[in-house]
Structure formats: structure tokens, C-alpha cells
Amino acid sequence: MKTTGYLILGAGPSGLTYGRRLMDKGITDFIILEKEESAGGLCRSQEVDGKPLDIGGGHFLDVRRPKVCDFVFRFLPQDQWNIFDRDSRIRVDGCEVSHPLEASIWQFPEKIQDRYLNSIKKAGCNTGAPMPTHFKDWIRWKLGDEIADNYMIPYNSKMFADSLDELGTYWLEKLPNVSFEETLQSVKEHRSLGTQPGHARFYYPKDYGYGEPFLRMADSMQHNIVYNAPVKELSLKDRTVTTMSGEKYQAQKIITTIPWDSMMVTDASSEVKEAITKLKHSSVEIRYVNEDPGSKAHWIYVPSLEVPYHRILCRCNFCLGSRGYWVETVKSRAEAYKASKWIKNFAYMNDYAYPLNTIDKREAIALILKEAASFNVIGLGRWGEHEHYNSDVVIEKAMELADNE
Numbered sequence: 252m253k254t255t256g257y258l259i260l261g262a263g264p265s266g267l268t269y270g271r272r273l274m275d276k277g278i279t280d281f282i283i284l285e286k287e288e289s290a291g292g293l294c295r296s297q298e299v300d301g302k303p304l305d306i307g308g309g310h311f312l313d314v315r316r317p318k319v320c321d322f323v324f325r326f327l328p329q330d331q332w333n334i335f336d337r338d339s340r341i342r343v344d345g346c347e348v349s350h351p352l353e354a355s356i357w358q359f360p361e362k363i364q365d366r367y368l369n370s371i372k373k374a375g376c377n378t379g380a381p382m383p384t385h386f387k388d389w390i391r392w393k394l395g396d397e398i399a400d401n402y403m404i405p406y407n408s409k410m411f412a413d414s415l416d417e418l419g420t421y422w423l424e425k426l427p428n429v430s431f432e433e434t435l436q437s438v439k440e441h442r443s444l445g446t447q448p449g450h451a452r453f454y455y456p457k458d459y460g461y462g463e464p465f466l467r468m469a470d471s472m473q474h475n476i477v478y479n480a481p482v483k484e485l486s487l488k489d490r491t492v493t494t495m496s497g498e499k500y501q502a503q504k505i506i507t508t509i510p511w512d513s514m515m516v517t518d519a520s521s522e523v524k525e526a527i528t529k530l531k532h533s534s535v536e537i538r539y540v541n542e543d544p545g546s547k548a549h550w551i552y553v554p555s556l557e558v559p560y561h562r563i564l565c566r567c568n569f570c571l572g573s574r575g576y577w578v579e580t581v582k583s584r585a586e587a588y589k590a591s592k593w594i595k596n597f598a599y600m601n602d603y604a605y606p607l608n609t610i611d612k613r614e615a616i617a618l619i620l621k622e623a624a625s626f627n628v629i630g631l632g633r634w635g636e637h638e639h640y641n642s643d644v645v646i647e648k649a650m651e652l653a654d655n656e
């Protein structure tokens with residue numbers, strides 16, 4: 252049994268940042284266990300067709316958290332990143348319009364504009380109807396039938412593996428909030444009003460993929476990280492962890508950034524064991540295509556049910572000097588490629604990609620985190636907290652948590 256002060260499960264952005272901040276404080280008594288042979292988690296990159304490709308899907312560093320950016324720039328200096336104004340689009344009604352759709356209706360031909368405007372006017376939130384509690388009803392209530400039927404419902408059912416009926420609405424404040432008046436004004440003035448919910452401006456490395464700063468962060472702690480060490484079991488009461496190969500670790504504090512259902516929590520209460528089974532996620536395949544995407548956008552949302560993928564990442568438009576694009580497809584739909592010419596292209600499956608905001612998730616994760624914390628086992632990050640967090644958010648949280656040690 253190896254003993255340590257801090258045991259960190261997972262070497263993605265959360266685990267790496269937590270470890271690095273401990274080290275910054277002079278604390279070196281920690282071990283990071285990682286199941287893969289390299290660090291970075293969903294933010295990893297790999298060279299494909301001569302340039303980096305982000306195997307966890309399209310990743311960009313939001314400019315909105317300067318402290319986080321400064322921390323990341325310690326490992327890949329700021330002058331080694333390009334900065335972009337977001338150009339993301341939606342393929343809908345035979346057109347390619349900017350995101351968010353409700354702010355871009357003016358980009359459609361006039362006939363289509365009228366359809367969308369009338370539908371938004373009749374949306375429940377504009378007529379005073381009570382707010383529904385189920386996802387599909389909420390989307391109709393908020394944005395009207397046209398946006399719901401042509402974009403939001405098909406897009407989200409593709410992205411969340413058809414489990415829309417299980418989703419709650421508590422997370423939807425993340426969506427852009429554009430009123431009917433703003434929509435009308437934007438159509439009259441032929442310009443987008445309202446704000447982008449995130450990544451309005453973002454950084455992407457000039458010569459590397461998004462994974463590079465995390466590889467360098469990991470290198471700066473190389474003696475503290477054990478690779479190829481998938482965690483099998485966690486005991487809360489003893490604060491011990493057993494890996495698949497039978498290695499045992501014991502710590503004064505455990506920070507877990509790995510999915511709760513990827514290990515056995517042997518001595519959790521029956522309520523917590525049941526809560527863990529309620530945490531759902533979707534898996535996403537990344538597949539590279541060595542063709543011109545035919546768009547200047549950085550990425551494109553694709554709601555059409557006729558193609559399996561939900562998003563196209565136009566690598567050549569943000570990873571300068573590269574060519575091609577990649578598509579993101581949930582696991583259940585990725586099968587459709589079997590009949591396609593693309594099957595021969597590079598592909599990578601991320602088993603844990605999106606934590607699903609199911610109706611009972613909030614209560615489930617709150618219960619798990621509370622019981623674990625009472626034994627000094629802390630859940631952190633996208634999987635430790637089972638939240639749809641971006642990397643800048645998990646880095647900020649990990650910095651705060653470690654700084655309070």
C-alpha cells in the first residue's frame with residue numbers, strides 16, 4: 252500500500268491543475284492516477300494528416316477568465332496562441348446561418364424569416380403561458396415551434412443520444428436569451444442582437460492542438476503521475492483506492508475527477524450507490540475527413556436527422572496551416588458510418604463526453620458529493636461534479652480548491 256497526502260484521480264485539466272497548484276504552494280506529497288498513457292483527458296490532441304486534431308472534440312480557450320488564461324499561458328505562452336472572434340453557424344432550412352439562431356433570423360431569405368418570426372411571437376414565453384418543466388416543452392415555450400422543430404429538438408436529440416424526455420430544464424439558462432422584441436429589431440436592422448453564451452472570443456494554439464498546455468503541465472509534475480493506472484475501487488471510509496492491476500493507495504485526502512460510475516465505491520451508503528447509477532452520460536466519436544468543409548465557420552451545428560453527426564469542426568479555419576475537418580457523432584449514431592466512405596478515416600471514441608442533465612441528476616450528485624466530502628473525498632471537475640463544465644471552469648475550480656489547502 253502506497254501512502255500519500257493527496258491522491259488525485261484523473262489527469263485531465265481538473266486533476267492536473269489541482270496537482271500543479273499544490274506544487275506551486277510547495278506541497279509535493281501527492282499522486283495523480285491516470286488510466287490513459289498520457290495526460291489531458293478530453294482536451295488531448297493527436298497528430299492526424301500532418302496537423303493536430305483534438306480527439307475529445309472541438310476545444311477552445313474562452314477569454315472570459317483571465318486568471319485561468321494566465322495560468323494556462325504559464326505552460327504555453329500567450330504569444331503561441333491565436334485569438335479568434337467566434338464564427339459558429341447552424342445548417343438549417345437549406346441555409347447556413349450564424350449561432351444563435353434567434354439572433355440570426357435576418358440571415359434567412361424573407362419568406363423563411365416570416366415563418367420564424369411568427370412562431371417566436373406565438374411562443375409560450377411571449378404569450379404568458381406557464382413555464383414547462385420538461386426539456387422539449389420548454390424549448391417550444393421559449394423559442395417557438397419553428398426553432399424547436401427545425402433546430403433545437405433534432406440537434407439536441409442527436410447530441411444527447413435521444414434521451415430528451417429524461418432531461419430537466421434547470422440547466423437551460425446557459426442558452427442565449429433573446430427576446431421577441433430583440434429578434435424583430437435584429438431582422439429590421441439586419442444585425443445580430445443579444446450575446447453569445449460562451450466562447451464569443453477564444454484562443455487556440457498556433458502550432459499545437461488544445462492538448463499541448465496540459466501535456467506540458469503534466470511534464471512539470473512527471474514524478475507525481477502514474478499513467479496506465481485505471482482506478483477500480485474506492486473506499487470512502489479508509490480513503491483507499493485500488494487500481495485494475497491491484498496496486499493500492501491510501502491518502503489523507505482524495506480528489507476525484509473521474510466518473511463516479513467508472514469505479515466501485517465499495518463502502519458508500521445504499522442511497523449513494525443508487526444515486527451513482529442515476530448519473531448518465533453520452534459518448535461521442537470524433538472522425539476526421541480530409542476534405543474542404545466548404546465554410547469559413549470555426550464550427551457548424553447540424554440538426555438534420557439525415558446525417559449522423561451533430562457538429563462539424565472546420566479544423567482548417569482555426570488550426571492554421573491545416574486542412575480538413577472533423578465531425579462529432581454520438582456513439583449510437585456513429586454506426587451509420589459503417590456504410591460510408593469515411594469509415595477508413597481516423598476516428599476516436601470518447602466514452603465519457605457529455606454528462607447528461609437528467610431530471611434527477613442534481614439531487615443524485617448532491618447526495619454523492621456530500622457523503623464523499625464527509626470522508627475527505629472531494630468530487631471535482633466535469634465528472635467529479637457531473638456538470639457540463641468547460642475546461643476554463645474546471646481549471647478555475649481546481650485552482651480555488653487547491654489554493655484553499
Ligand SMILES: Cc1cc2nc3c(=O)[nH]c(=O)nc-3n(C[C@H](O)[C@H](O)[C@H](O)COP(=O)(O)OP(=O)(O)OC[C@H]3O[C@@H](n4cnc5c(N)ncnc54)[C@H](O)[C@@H]3O)c2cc1C
Pocket residue numbers: 260261262263264265266284285286287290291292293294307308309310311312313480481482483508509510513514535579604605631632633634635640641642643644645
Ligand atoms: C465535444 C466536446 C467539446 C468541448 N469543447 C470545449 C471547449 O471548446 N472549450 C472548453 O474549455 N471545454 C470544452 N469541453 C469541455 C472539456 O473537455 C472539459 O471541461 C474538461 O476536459 C474537463 O476536465 P476534467 O479534468 O474535469 O475531465 P476530463 O478531461 O474528462 O479528465 C478526466 C481524466 O480522468 C481519467 N479517468 C477516467 N476514468 C478513470 C479511471 N477509472 N481511473 C483513472 N483515470 C480515469 C481520464 O482518462 C481523464 O484523463 C468540451 C467537451 C466535449 C466533450
